[in-house]
Amino acid sequence: MNRTVETRRKKTAFSIYDIVVLSFMIFLAYGVGLLAKNWTGPFVYKTNISLSPVSLIGYTFLSMSRGFAAYGLSLVFTLAYGYAAARNKYAERVLIPLLDVLQSVPVLGFLPGLIIGMMALFPHSIIGLEFASIVMIFTGQVWNMTFSFYQSLKSIPQELIEASKIYGLSGWKIFWDVEVPFALPGLVWNSMMSMAGGWFFLSICEAFTLNGQSYRIAGIGSYMATAVENGYVAGELYAILAMVLMILAIDVFFWRPIVAWADKFKFEESSSSIEPTSFVLDVLRSSHILRFFRTFFSIGKVSKRYVKSMPLKNEQNPNKIGGIVFYILLSAVSGIIFWKFFVFMVNVNFEDIKTILFEDGLTALRVYAAVAISVAWTLPVGILIGKNVSLSKRTQPIVQILASFPAPMIYPWFVMIFPNLNYSSILLMLLGTQWYVLFNVIAGASSIPNQLKEAVKILKLSKFKAWTTLYIPTVLPFLITGMITAAGGAWNASIVTEYMTFNHKTLEAVGIGAFINKATALGNMSLLVLSIVIMSLGVVIINRLIWRPLQRWAMEKFSLN
Numbered sequence: 368m369n370r371t372v373e374t375r376r377k378k379t380a381f382s383i384y385d386i387v388v389l390s391f392m393i394f395l396a397y398g399v400g401l402l403a404k405n406w407t408g409p410f411v412y413k414t415n416i417s418l419s420p421v422s423l424i425g426y427t428f429l430s431m432s433r434g435f436a437a438y439g440l441s442l443v444f445t446l447a448y449g450y451a452a453a454r455n456k457y458a459e460r461v462l463i464p465l466l467d468v469l470q471s472v473p474v475l476g477f478l479p480g481l482i483i484g485m486m487a488l489f490p491h492s493i494i495g496l497e498f499a500s501i502v503m504i505f506t507g508q509v510w511n512m513t514f515s516f517y518q519s520l521k522s523i524p525q526e527l528i529e530a531s532k533i534y535g536l537s538g539w540k541i542f543w544d545v546e547v548p549f550a551l552p553g554l555v556w557n558s559m560m561s562m563a564g565g566w567f568f569l570s571i572c573e574a575f576t577l578n579g580q581s582y583r584i585a586g587i588g589s590y591m592a593t594a595v596e597n598g599y600v601a602g603e604l605y606a607i608l609a610m611v612l613m614i615l616a617i618d619v620f621f622w623r624p625i626v627a628w629a630d631k632f633k634f635e636e637s638s639s640s641i642e643p644t645s646f647v648l649d650v651l652r653s654s655h656i657l658r659f660f661r662t663f664f665s666i667g668k669v670s671k672r673y674v675k676s677m678p679l680k681n682e683q684n685p686n687k688i689g690g691i692v693f694y695i696l697l698s699a700v701s702g703i704i705f706w707k708f709f710v711f712m713v714n715v716n717f718e719d720i721k722t723i724l725f726e727d728g729l730t731a732l733r734v735y736a737a738v739a740i741s742v743a744w745t746l747p748v749g750i751l752i753g754k755n756v757s758l759s760k761r762t763q764p765i766v767q768i769l770a771s772f773p774a775p776m777i778y779p780w781f782v783m784i785f786p787n788l789n790y791s792s793i794l795l796m797l798l799g800t801q802w803y804v805l806f807n808v809i810a811g812a813s814s815i816p817n818q819l820k821e822a823v824k825i826l827k828l829s830k831f832k833a834w835t836t837l838y839i840p841t842v843l844p845f846l847i848t849g850m851i852t853a854a855g856g857a858w859n860a861s862i863v864t865e866y867m868t869f870n871h872k873t874l875e876a877v878g879i880g881a882f883i884n885k886a887t888a889l890g891n892m893s894l895l896v897l898s899i900v901i902m903s904l905g906v907v908i909i910n911r912l913i914w915r916p917l918q919r920w921a922m923e924k925f926s927l928n
Contacts, residue, residue: 410491413583416593418602423590423609430573430586431613433497434565437504441561444509445554449516450542463517463915464907470510470855471906472899473862473883477506482577496584503572507859508561511803511852515557515810518848518918519550522926548632553810553845555629559622560806563770564856566610567799570775571863576888587613595779596868607777611768618764624648626763633814715893723882723898727905730865730878733793734857738850740793741801746846749805750838753812754820766809770802775863788865788876795864800856807849811842844921851914858906 416422452462481499489495523546531541565572569588576582583589587606594602624647752759752766778795785791815837823833861880866873875881879902886895 410486410489410493410495413581414493414585414589416583416585416589418590418594418597418599420605423587423605426586426590427609427613429584430569430588431617433501433504433572433586434562436501437508437565438558438562440501440505441509441512442558444505445512445516446547449513449520450546452513453517453520464911466510466513466517467851467855467907467910468903469506470514470852471858471903472506473859473880473902477503478575478577478887482582493584496582500572500584500586503568504565507568507572508565510855511564512554512557512561514848514852515553515807516550518844518922519553520546522844522922523549551629551632552814553807555622555625556806556810556813558625560770560802562617563802564799566614567774567856567860568863577890603779614768615764618768620647623763633816715897719894719897720901723879723894723901726877726882727879727898727901729789729876730858730861730880730902731905731909733796733864733878734854734861736793737796737800737857738804738853740797741804741853742846742850745801745805745808745849746839746842749808750812750834750842753809753842754815754838756813759809759813766802766805770806774798775867778863778867782867782874786874788867788874789878792861792864792876792878792880796857796860799860800853803853803856804846804849807845807852808842811845812838814845815841840925843925844918847914847918847921851910851918854909854914855906858902 416426448462448466451458452466453459478499481502482496485495485499489498527545527549528541531545536544569586570592571588573586573588574581574583574592583592587609590609591603591606594600594606627648752762774795777798781795782788782791785794788795819837819841823837828836861878862883863880865876865878865880866884868874875884879898883895883898883902886898
């Protein structure tokens, strides 16, 4: 009896892990309080940015908070949008082309509407600019995650869904217990890339100009922008160092534990002898505080006796009626949008249209040149990293730093060596977009079941045969998804690679990115909207004619279904 009591005491006794977790929770609460205080401050167009290195500590925390707030929005959007597109054929016909459009719209394309809307909602508080900055970071994160989740749901083995229905799981339970876990390994890797995409545009999201008015909120991005404007090289180095340290901290305390946790959801029958580990995850698992919360929240789970099984066959009449209603609503909304666009564009002349089409074509050549160069090196490197857990563990922080680092921070130094942006903008695009392909290839290679790798060894296939019959075909759907998102990222990056100010001089290339920058700075809404529409239509046409057929073919032929 005494032994039992003593055992219970040991199980419930506080440990060093609980102290660490409790300290972190107190720090987190304190940080939320600081954010709330900062967000409720008075409205200021241009926050005074101190170039003191000590100030970077607070600025780093503010930028990191915006990144995680944007990631939370991205995750919710991804789960809802990706599921709707993958599981409803009527919605898929609209949502996927719409996603093509949205991912190609530059951050500056969302800027005017966001600023006007947020300032109208919060005219006397800085919270409007904060929300606008978070949503702009969100637009740099979300599209890659959504494409990844959609692609995973489309490639899930159908027998898993059918078995879930036979066991009487509801649609909600199938989503959380089958579909999300299946998609999780790929979603985690693409989440890393998506957050990196958000950091890429950090300077623009925290310091921008609209209609001649400068806006600035405190953060690493605005610190870097201020240092560049003033030619303060030491400040630029401080910002880079702060960015690297922040990325390392996020990798150790956030991504590495998630990667180790998500490994258990890999779709395979035999586990690898080497599994990813994380000291932080071990601490969280050993904490009695978090164990209490897990137990507490598990009480609220719905009993299986209340779960109604889904029918194995869908009713046809409701589908037909739903399809008719869907297309009627779509036609009405599309008609209103086209009419408003026609009225808005009535003052645009034909010469402007010709100029935009020409510059859009030049940017397209740069975009797809950058994508081709990306594939050339990321395909072999991504497979090597993804198929080897030990190598993946060693290279993850390095890749994470390189991918998450906002390349625009070093653009000014780059253009000192290659000042002609008509050509060097291709390499500048490459610095940001190559990671979309790499992370998707890593996700595809890491999802290969271990028994298939063991079969390659048993059959004694040569490395060339193993790569051409297993690794490359398996990662092909992920590769195409990466190329689609990389192209979208390159279109987005054109606004910072084709137009920049350095040392009080403006450098620009002939392209749609530079055109959008000038239209935004001048507040010419007609030309801004027209250039974004033409860019988006071009992306949709290319995706519809080339990328989507390739993606469907790869999913049908090389899926692990």
